[in-house]
Amino acid sequence: MKKTEKQNTGKLKIIPLGGLEQIGMNITAFEYEDSIIVVDCGLSFPEDDMLGIDLVIPDITYLKENIDKVKGFFITHGHEDHIGAIPYVLKEINVPIYATKLTIGIIDRKLEEHGMLKTVKRKVVKYGQHINLGCFRVEFIKTNHSIQDAAALAIYSPAGIVVHTGDFKVDYTPVFGDAIDLARFGEIGKKGVLALMCDSTNAERPGFTQSEKSVGKVLDGIFEDHRKNRIIIATFASNVDRVQQIINCAEKYGRKVAIEGRSMVNIISIASELGYLSLPDNILIDVEQLRSYPDEQTVIITTGSQGESMAALSRMANGTHRKVSIKPNDTIVFSSNPIPGNEKSVTGIINELMMKGADVIFQDVHVSGHACQEDIKLIYSLVNPKYAIPVHGEYKHLVAQAKIAEQLGYDTDHIKILSSGDVLEINEDGAKVTGRVHVGNVMVDGLGVGDVGNIVLRDRQRLAEDGIIIVVMTLEAGSGQLLAGPDIVSRGFVYVRNSESLMDEAKCVLDDTMERLTDNNVTDWGKIKTEVKDALGDFVWKETKRRPMIIPIIMEV
Amino acid sequence: MKKTEKQNTGKLKIIPLGGLEQIGMNITAFEYEDSIIVVDCGLSFPEDDMLGIDLVIPDITYLKENIDKVKGFFITHGHEDHIGAIPYVLKEINVPIYATKLTIGIIDRKLEEHGMLKTVKRKVVKYGQHINLGCFRVEFIKTNHSIQDAAALAIYSPAGIVVHTGDFKVDYTPVFGDAIDLARFGEIGKKGVLALMCDSTNAERPGFTQSEKSVGKVLDGIFEDHRKNRIIIATFASNVDRVQQIINCAEKYGRKVAIEGRSMVNIISIASELGYLSLPDNILIDVEQLRSYPDEQTVIITTGSQGESMAALSRMANGTHRKVSIKPNDTIVFSSNPIPGNEKSVTGIINELMMKGADVIFQDVHVSGHACQEDIKLIYSLVNPKYAIPVHGEYKHLVAQAKIAEQLGYDTDHIKILSSGDVLEINEDGAKVTGRVHVGNVMVDGLGVGDVGNIVLRDRQRLAEDGIIIVVMTLEAGSGQLLAGPDIVSRGFVYVRNSESLMDEAKCVLDDTMERLTDNNVTDWGKIKTEVKDALGDFVWKETKRRPMIIPIIMEV
The missing domain is CATH 3.60.15.10 (Ribonuclease Z/Hydroxyacylglutathione hydrolase-like)
Incomplete structure (x- = not known):
């Protein structure tokens, strides 16, 4: 043993x-x-x-x-x-x-x-x-x-x-x-x-999870019921079997298929090259060729089923897609469920598509x-x-x-x-x-990997909530005498043209603060910055109940 | 007629x-x-x-x-x-x-x-x-x-x-x-x-929508099955009937009830004052009194069923609630469904509560x-x-x-x-x-009604995405000669200590730009600001593929 x-x-x-x-x-x-x-x-x-x-x-x-x-x-x-x-x-x-x-x-x-x-x-x-x-x-x-x-x-x-x-x-x-x-x-x-x-x-x-094939039956029903409409189907690019089933329906009902969205085009090209997708001859057409066919003889398969703002379907919905405009006679199918967190953006797209008059089918055309x-x-x-x-x-x-x-x-x-x-x-x-x-x-x-950490994110959060106020002033080297400023620039805080009196008062608060500091011969930059930040921060909170980021900048000449 | x-x-x-x-x-x-x-x-x-x-x-x-x-x-x-x-x-x-x-x-x-x-x-x-x-x-x-x-x-x-x-x-x-x-x-x-x-x-x-009373039966089953646990129930403050049914269960199973969350306390006080909620004598206790009773003889009714970050339940979940700590023997019930858009925050709270060992019931304890x-x-x-x-x-x-x-x-x-x-x-x-x-x-x-419009929101969005770079310089009045700067301050862009060389190079780009402008006798502030913005913007995009907001500020002495 x-x-x-x-x-x-x-x-x-x-x-x-x-x-x-x-x-x-x-x-x-x-x-x-x-x-x-x-x-x-x-x-x-x-x-x-x-x-x-x-x-x-x-x-x-x-x-x-x-x-x-x-x-x-x-x-x-x-x-x-x-x-x-x-x-x-x-x-x-x-x-x-x-x-x-x-x-x-x-x-x-x-x-x-x-x-x-x-x-x-x-x-x-x-x-x-x-x-x-x-x-x-x-x-x-x-x-x-x-x-x-x-x-x-x-x-x-x-x-x-x-x-x-x-x-x-x-x-x-x-x-x-x-x-x-x-x-x-x-x-x-x-x-x-x-x-x-x-x-x-x-x-x-x-x-039990349903078979992918069960979606094929649902799709077939949709093609059957919408013989007179153009059909646009959004789904996950990587679900090649789903794409295959859509293409099968297109073939059965005599429609050409156009593919929209970079990741969809990519995956379809990889999958068909490697033999995972079988494309009937001449079924695929370019999006540009759509106009050569009657609407009811076309299907567009597109990305954007998760409401991603830059995806093809979003651009169609908000009218910024250069090649596809949604028409009242379109039938648009979400062959997907929203991933948790995407519910609102998906709903937003559905509303936009419906406002353009399209019929939108977004329930039960998906399995996990x-x-x-x-x-x-x-x-x-x-x-x-x-x-x-x-x-x-x-x-x-x-x-x-x-x-x-x-x-x-x-x-x-x-x-x-x-x-x-x-x-x-x-x-x-x-x-x-x-x-x-x-x-x-x-x-x-962007190109940065790991250069954004918690401090940067915390700053972004603060900037997003209440914006930023920048206070600049120029001091004389040696004497520390105030030569210019303090000037105020703000972004994302209030719309300045409507809030002139607020900004004027803020300027007065700063002037008072600087006067007090000068009277007390305060020349230490750290001290000046802290006092400016505190005085302005208190004023802004009292007046607006907001806490914008305040950045005092001192120049020396 | x-x-x-x-x-x-x-x-x-x-x-x-x-x-x-x-x-x-x-x-x-x-x-x-x-x-x-x-x-x-x-x-x-x-x-x-x-x-x-x-x-x-x-x-x-x-x-x-x-x-x-x-x-x-x-x-x-x-x-x-x-x-x-x-x-x-x-x-x-x-x-x-x-x-x-x-x-x-x-x-x-x-x-x-x-x-x-x-x-x-x-x-x-x-x-x-x-x-x-x-x-x-x-x-x-x-x-x-x-x-x-x-x-x-x-x-x-x-x-x-x-x-x-x-x-x-x-x-x-x-x-x-x-x-x-x-x-x-x-x-x-x-x-x-x-x-x-x-x-x-x-x-x-x-x-058809189910009767509110059907939730009472589900709640009763939960009280029956969890006789040995403290029960914490989160629901909508304004659903007084739901609160009534929880209180009815508490009475039936011999538990005291503590109320947590400002809006819950508010509504319960209004509803009971006006006769919309019937409270058995002495059933309500303060949250402070919870420690005087065995866990299995208490229920806490709380706000936070939508995962609101400042609500009582969130604070319990992340351990920052001053009076209630989640224990492994707790049964926590979400008597609510997430409102669209709140799914992720609700799930986040459920995970946190489970990690503290609590049993969390979050399905089918609600009707519309x-x-x-x-x-x-x-x-x-x-x-x-x-x-x-x-x-x-x-x-x-x-x-x-x-x-x-x-x-x-x-x-x-x-x-x-x-x-x-x-x-x-x-x-x-x-x-x-x-x-x-x-x-x-x-x-x-905050206190502002209508002072934040689309421009401010667009700025906040931009600040949130990529942060801000502030460029300050002091020019001599009249001559337009550069006396100090350009200096760079950034927030929400990169963590500067890890990106010193990037910021040094950015400073060089600015110095070159100012030198070129001086050589060409450019003194127009608008022109200077535009050139600085463009040069720095191009550099930053090339190096990082980010578009922080760039604010050039000129001081004059």
């Missing part, structure tokens, strides 16, 4: 560097002795208080500190929250990327945009294939999701097998390719699985790409892991999956809800969080 | 000054010859792009221009989107307010805060009572809603009867008082109604206060109006009600979807939009 020394002491470390207690920014390190492999490398979109930020990527200090151990990245699928940080992270840690064909295709386009195609190694992996890297072996298992070519990973380590589902759903009747390889989950389950890291996104929803409660139970039953580690989700989603595991008989000791940064040490003898590594959000704003 | 001259030509003008194509800010003028009455006087909450704005009230220029005609305000119920603008509007148009008892009670508290109790006349009206004002007669009809004492109005004008539902639902088993007076709707319908202005909020939802499709059909059938004028809602809600009216057999000529500002002239002979009046959003920011 005595195990070898190695087996007794060896522990696998599972270290999520992002993606837990949040939606997005999925990245998890698996470490065993001198080997680290990383699963996914995603970004997240800025929270409401991250003003002006374009996107957020994970802090990978831990990987950089252990750069010699890092062997490669395994990517489960091609969504931004799983691949979006690759160009930034791979600049610092240049190791090979392993993923399925479509996923690599999408990553390639991203690397190309960053001029990194020649520097980063990518390797296309097939389902069932095993990759040996350091002391790990990683197997790709077919799953279903709202993007094709999604994979779960079986990670074979000396401490045991970990199954990571990636984002997944169970679709017995997928539009393209095979159903999820449930049998392989079962086969691996029979070998004995140490831990299951399972998608929690829909863990609050009872029942994530497993619901009964699907999650199915995977647990097949994999039968010793430990449950819910992943992908806010804390409430992780808790919801933990409750499912409890229902399945797991005791709380065998359910591990981790935070990003936790180091979980795990083997057959136990699982325990033994430490923390540095993690965090690195904010990308 | 010939009608009198008066009957032939007299037309009622219906002029919505807010509340259409938006949620909130309900206010509608009814004008006949020299009489104007106004229904409701609400505020709306700022949209996402109204940075720093506290609330939005209607532009009432039209009423001010016709101040001699304005006879009074009729208020349908005590929600902010129907009463919130009263203190601002009545400062300018001081006419009497007519409403039911609780509504007046809530308005009184609001006027008191603004020191206007002595200047504004209020009159309590009973259901069934008729008020004669100018050439109008207005009858208050009992309805149900998520606040008590809601009324529909029958507006008798020389041109015909208009029925305005206010916000309403049909509740056959209300918690307090009577069910909606459907019979009276029918009776008035039989007299012949010119137009029905009906609540559209839930016009997209099929079926608005009529669903079948309820709307019921009202149409009873009132049987000649014209349908959907009110209360975004455009898509108005369209949804219009579709219901079409199903009921109304032709599109008899369905009038209005925009705020439209002047609808209506009588038995026809209904037509004949003009527009000035309407708009007046933004309230």
